[in-house]
Amino acid sequence: MKTINRQRFDIAAPGRSLVRGAMALPVALAVVLAAPSAAQAQNQEELKLYQRGLAATCANCHGTDGQGVVGAGMPLINHLSSAELLKKLTDYKSGAVTGTIMPQLAKGYTDEQLQTIASVLGKK
Numbered sequence: 001m002k003t004i005n006r007q008r009f010d011i012a013a014p015g016r017s018l019v020r021g022a023m024a025l026p027v028a029l030a031v032v033l034a035a036p037s038a039a040q041a042q043n044q045e046e047l048k049l050y051q052r053g054l055a056a057t058c059a060n061c062h063g064t065d066g067q068g069v070v071g072a073g074m075p076l077i078n079h080l081s082s083a084e085l086l087k088k089l090t091d092y093k094s095g096a097v098t099g100t101i102m103p104q105l106a107k108g109y110t111d112e113q114l115q116t117i118a119s120v121l122g123k124k
Contacts, residue, residue, distance in 0.1 A: 082122025
């Protein structure tokens with residue numbers, strides 16, 4: 001017999017350790033299957049934070065939730081739907097629409113990130 005990590009395994013009778021392993025499998029499987037719900041809840045919170053963080057970058061110029069900054073001269077975006085906002089962002093990114101800073105900013109985001117920004121800030 002050998003001792004490994006304080007457990008004894010009989011090399012001559014491997015079936016015994018397999019039986020122990022087979023009995024532990026349902027317990028391990030139940031633990032693994034229960035874990036995703038807690039992880040998913042945490043991931044959902046992280047996802048929401050990530051999405052809000054992306055949209056918050058727009059607040060520097062367009063104000064909180066796109067409501068504008070008084071006297072800043074920036075376009076209000078809080079009246080745009082998600083689809084309209086996404087169209088504007090992708091137009092800036094592609095160069096179809098010119099601007100001072102928006103084309104450079106839009107090019108710094110992936111299409112997925114632009115979709116997220118539009119979803120968060122677009123009028124529901």
